[in-house]
Amino acid sequence: MILRDRLIEPEFRTSPDRWSEEEKIKYKTRGFTEIPDSVVHELKDEKDELSYETSIIAKSCGIYLEFNRDKFRETREKDYIYMIRIVIPGGGPITAKQWEILDEISNRYTVSDAYTKDPKPSLRLTTRQDIQLHHVKKRDLLNAIQDIVRSGFFTLNGCGDNVRNVVACPLSFFSSIFNSNSLAKEIANYFRLPTGPYIQVFELDSVSHLDTSITHEGRFRYSASLLNRKFKIAISALHLMEGKLVRDNCVEATTNDIGIVPVDGKLFQLYVGGGQGENQGFSTFSTLGKPLGVFNREELVRALDVLVNIQQEWGDRKNRHWARMKYLVYKMGIEWLREKIRETGLEPEPPLDLDVGDRMLHLGPIRTEVEAYGIFVENGRVIDREDSKYKTGLLEMVRSYPDAKIFITPNQHLIVTGIDDLREFEVFMSRFLKKPTNLRMHATACVGFPTCKLSYTDSERFLPRLIGELERRWGDLKETIGISGCLAQCSRPGTKTLGWVGTGYNLYMLKVGGDSSGRFQGNPLIDPDTGDVYLTHVPGNRLADVTDALFELYSTHGNGEGMGQFLRKLGNKRIIEYLKNNPKTSDLMTPSKLRATLD
Structure with a gap:
């Protein structure tokens, strides 16, 4: 698209x-x-x-x-x-x-x-x-x-x-x-x-x-x-x-x-x-x-x-x-x-029908060929806040576990190896870090305001507030939400179940089609018959309403499949119709001036 x-x-x-x-x-x-x-x-x-x-x-x-x-x-x-x-x-x-x-x-x-x-x-x-x-x-x-x-x-x-x-x-x-x-x-x-x-x-x-x-x-x-x-x-x-x-x-x-x-x-x-x-x-x-x-x-x-x-x-x-x-x-x-x-002398074998695998987060106790522990770092920001002392906690961790080896994950978290007792380590880190809900654990944001000069709006600072509102409405729901402050999309929101991309100050565009596995590319909400594009400039204070409405749709009709798969099967036309008729979102469902071609 x-x-x-x-x-x-x-x-x-x-x-x-x-x-x-x-x-x-x-x-x-x-x-x-x-x-x-x-x-x-x-x-x-x-x-x-x-x-x-x-x-x-x-x-x-x-x-x-x-x-x-x-x-x-x-x-x-x-x-x-x-x-x-x-x-x-x-x-x-x-x-x-x-x-x-x-x-x-x-x-x-x-x-x-x-x-x-x-x-x-x-x-x-x-x-x-x-x-x-x-x-x-x-x-x-x-x-x-x-x-x-x-x-x-x-x-x-x-x-x-x-x-x-x-x-x-x-x-x-x-x-x-x-x-x-x-x-x-x-x-x-x-x-x-x-x-x-x-x-x-x-x-x-x-x-x-x-x-x-x-x-x-x-x-x-x-x-x-x-x-x-x-x-x-x-x-x-x-x-x-x-x-x-x-x-x-x-x-x-x-x-x-x-x-x-x-x-x-x-x-x-x-x-x-x-x-x-x-x-x-x-x-x-x-x-x-x-x-x-x-x-x-x-x-x-x-x-x-x-x-x-x-x-x-x-x-x-x-x-x-x-x-x-x-x-x-x-x-x-x-x-x-x-x-x-x-022409250079290389002759690749034909491509295989290969499944690339799930987008794994590697959080909590890990047991593959090594025992390790994955530490959730909200939006990748290692800083001391009122409810989580990431910076102090990680500094105390490396001083208490001098043989530890640390790795940064592609989802902005940390993996720690060289630990003898994972349970003891988990208790140690719990002194500094609050355990996240599934919804928060699976959410990702880029830096956005105030530092990135490409960004139109907040992402890292905004996502915790959005997740907090959704937690109040839905509790510990396991779905993936991504936010990017601009269309560079460094946090890859388009591959999440619901992606929000900054298009102006405190304005965001919805992307649907991705899911928790990371296997699919999400796109803007486009009517396949007309090329009309919806929800391209949603005010920040309304993102929770749109997300809430889509969660509600999924919880009512999802039939046990993943939300991303459910929305792909439903199709944009029916999603648009549902949001137009939902009192939480109907006033937002005016087509944007943007047009789209399907390719």
């Missing part, structure tokens, strides 16, 4: 004279092998903000220029702040000592009152298994990155037009069948940007975990202007659970540009062209990747190199809203892509 009647017309293999301004700026880095002196100077000067050129180049170093959106709405003045993204392929492991260091870094650089009533420091876990530092001041950028590197991590490839943090199931680190965590590190290393300029700009003196070469021989060769857009790779897992082989898609592999799904630990099916981001002003869409074919382990990294190179050569460099790989797959077709791969 594609919003807007305007055709999707990317400019593939864009001529340099048609490049966007971003492409011309990136070209100055010559594939990130050199950084203009003006950029180096500006990153270290006393001004609070960065020029547009420097802000584009700084993204590849994991630095994102932001401003306090709350203050801007009040004063129309930009209070410039920065987000630093720490790259952790596969989500870990993070040692107890490293967690202590990261905790101290957050104390030093991230104090803010944006998420609680009092100014507090925080760490933010992401759906790509990164850690984000928010509210960092320009004067602290150099010191913060130096401290991060001393911890054993880094920020290169954290943002920008390159292969981003490679996502993998944390539990697979312990698998005797297939270690996707290890593969994630191998792939991340292969696609890492040249480290020389990063080391020079931030005056790094402790970089044993970084290759200090400029050229990166034997690794991916980025073009002079890097990739066309960000590029995401995810690897799902296989587990032995109670003697049975179980597929684990906690990473939601098919939502990525490339999803890697193990067939048996030696063969891998690749999915291409997934992506959740959209753009209100253009014909864009969210979609799951299409099966490309099966590759063996020996040719897997080469296949990834070929695919990223095809995207690098062909992807649109004029229209960033059409620059992701999904538009190449959409316009040129999957068979065209297979033929381009064959």
Whole structure:
């Protein structure tokens, strides 16, 4: 389903004279092998903000220029702040000592009152298994990155037009069948940007975990202007659970540009062209990747190199809203892509009819080939609140369990291993954390206001209030709700049972069609006969009414099947009719000015 009647017309293999301004700026880095002196100077000067050129180049170093959106709405003045993204392929492991260091870094650089009533420091876990530092001041950028590197991590490839943090199931680190965590590190290393300029700009003196070469021989060769857009790779897992082989898609592999799904630990099916981001002003869409074919382990990294190179050569460099790989797959077709791969000498086996597995959350006691404990972190924000002391509790945990290894999950939670007694550990953590309801446990939000400059509205701060209202109405209902502050949809709300996507300040669009398993792509509520789109700008104080009405419909007519499956079977036409006739939602059911085409 594609919003807007305007055709999707990317400019593939864009001529340099048609490049966007971003492409011309990136070209100055010559594939990130050199950084203009003006950029180096500006990153270290006393001004609070960065020029547009420097802000584009700084993204590849994991630095994102932001401003306090709350203050801007009040004063129309930009209070410039920065987000630093720490790259952790596969989500870990993070040692107890490293967690202590990261905790101290957050104390030093991230104090803010944006998420609680009092100014507090925080760490933010992401759906790509990164850690984000928010509210960092320009004067602290150099010191913060130096401290991060001393911890054993880094920020290169954290943002920008390159292969981003490679996502993998944390539990697979312990698998005797297939270690996707290890593969994630191998792939991340292969696609890492040249480290020389990063080391020079931030005056790094402790970089044993970084290759200090400029050229990166034997690794991916980025073009002079890097990739066309960000590029995401995810690897799902296989587990032995109670003697049975179980597929684990906690990473939601098919939502990525490339999803890697193990067939048996030696063969891998690749999915291409997934992506959740959209753009209100253009014909864009969210979609799951299409099966490309099966590759063996020996040719897997080469296949990834070929695919990223095809995207690098062909992807649109004029229209960033059409620059992701999904538009190449959409316009040129999957068979065209297979033929381009064959031209390089690779011959993938035909794709299998393969079930990717459930989106597992990995919370509570875990027993696969390792005993572990999954800690729920509401919306990934490690911070002390009145009812949950995440920051204090996790710091006490690593001090009390010095042999613990910590992993970030693709659903913004933590897995802790190296524990002798899971019951004792659960009691220990209960001193700091309140046990969540199922509804809260299965809900996810991106950062949104006040820090993300792409966001139209609240998500992380709003979702707990929405869940609180639904808990009062429904109790401990087990369903999945996702909220994103904008159409970039970093929290992947479209694959949840009910997804809410920010479309304006305190306004949200409903997506239906996903479910708790994560196997399906949800879309806006579109009448299949007319193309009319409903519930595209629902006020925040009415989301509970719409959600309540849909829960009521499901509880009355669900017949024991999952809510997502029930809504897909019911179909948009009958859902629209029901909401038009429901007194809780009837006044919201005016078609939007948006139109849609079904493709």
